[in-house]
Amino acid sequence: MKHLPILIALSAFIGACQKGPTAWDGPVMSSPRSQLTVDELLQGKPQPLMDMSFFARPDWAEDSAAAPFSGILSLAASPLVFPKEKAYYPGEDRFPRISLSFVASQGQLIPGRKDRMDTRQQSDSYWDVIPGAGRVWREKGDGAWSRASFPLTLTDRWVGQARNCVATFVYGQDSVSQVCLQCSQETADIDDRQLGNIRAVLPASFQPMPLPDSAAVVSRHLEEEEGRLPVRPLGEAPGSEALAAYFGQMGYTSAPTSLGAVMLDSTLFLHPPKTRHGLFPYPEEMRHGLYSVTKSMAGALSLFYFAERYGPGLLEEPVSRYVAALAGRGGWEGVTFRHLLDMTTGTAGGEGAAQLFAPLIAAETAEEAIHNIAALGDAPPLPGQQFNYASTNSFVLSYALQRYVESREGEGVHYWELVREHVLNPIGAPHFTVLHTLEADASAAIPILAYGALPTLDEAAKIGLLLANGGQHAGEQLLHRETVLEALDPAAWEGFATGGDYRGGAYQHSFWSKEVAGQDCRFRVSYMLGFGENYVAFLPGKTLLFRFMDEHDLNIEELARRAEGMRSFCP
Structure with a gap:
């Protein structure tokens, strides 16, 4: 990887005992100004x-x-x-x-x-x-x-x-x-x-x-502003004190939570957008690197859309039919789009340097990455039998989707542009950004899908709301309803057991889930999860919880229990 020769894979955690950037206690703006004259x-x-x-x-x-x-x-x-x-x-x-x-x-x-x-x-x-x-x-x-x-x-x-x-x-x-x-x-x-x-x-x-x-630029911006979900201060939501205190806790830095919010009845209640030097002036424009949340927010979103566009049979299509580098590779025989989404491919893969950094992060082009992944070798389980989390599966999903869509729509049709046109634009998230491969011809780049989503709160909330509503927006079914329910509704499907994985007890179509012991009952939480402990959590009653951070506070149970102060999650 010529542009980043010293990039390393995930290293050992540097330890909470080390002191990060400290809190700001300097002067604030007053009239007349004393700085930036x-x-x-x-x-x-x-x-x-x-x-x-x-x-x-x-x-x-x-x-x-x-x-x-x-x-x-x-x-x-x-x-x-x-x-x-x-x-x-x-x-x-x-x-x-x-x-x-x-x-x-x-x-x-x-x-x-x-x-x-x-x-x-x-x-x-x-x-x-x-x-x-x-x-x-x-x-x-x-x-x-x-x-x-x-x-x-x-x-x-x-x-x-x-x-x-x-x-x-x-x-x-x-x-x-x-x-x-x-x-x-x-x-x-x-x-x-x-x-x-x-x-x-x-x-x-x-x-x-x-x-x-310029007239179109202004008109489009005003229209986008008008279409944003309503946002109120978190302190205005009754019973939000415990959750606000959790968002406000100190960590390695003085502002560990980049963004904390709850959606109740399609209104966002936002924790103050703190930085290490006061409040961020433009919270609605703040973007957040969510790492593996991308697998759900972009990867699942894409496959759910194409299952609606082409029919759910897409999920059972063999991947090697559309990915030439995997054809004839024994470990990939019988692997389907569904297996990629569920992390049950039965192929070699994982999150270590040899399985993630070398084949995917270090690769620049889509062809380089897919050939690296093909060379990882085989693993014993048959497809659909055993959960094994591997970011390389998400990239194979992107590569295969691109080839599948071209087989249906014609060469040069980009699947992500179809997702943008038919899902993101209708819900009001046209600028939702995901990381693409680094091609000499930028028009040939495809999304990584394993990591690299950079949403604003409004974009993340609109995608979350679309999923919570079973893929329906403004009376139109944008995503395949049954597949969305399999991901988020335990009555539709319990998912794959993760074998005691610390991140969650079950995995369904790129969403983690676990049961939480609440104040008066147990309830299930499904969630997108990314490195650093970025969350989009789906709680009962179409309550959505957002926490974007990078300081490893993996405690969805405590977040969910504190959100109980705002709404009962018991049947």
């Missing part, structure tokens, strides 16, 4: 870590006084101040050179693109970029200058961590200051010592111009 931004003065309130529009600002802003903001490749416990991966301490289009409207700073931006061609940085919508405003004492800030996610190309950053600058009619960037929260690999604060001052230039589709 116009002069400091114009001079490109290096900035210390500071409270996130300095990057946000203050209550006393005036949106209407902000100057118009429309055009291309270009950021130069620059060094990042990123204290770490271990050596940098190549380019990890570099911000990429990138150009971002923006248009300001009604006090908002709206990016022309909200999808993941691949920086490989113009930069040697480790990071790709996902911009979000921010704000523009004026402050007393800034003279003729207006201010802007916007959220920005930095994500790697190999496993899909997410660095939650905010950038800010001042601007005039045809010029901008340098841009100050700070990243004080992340979902990353604590075992690989990736947690830590990032800051930088980025040289910037501005090309003022009307965006050719």
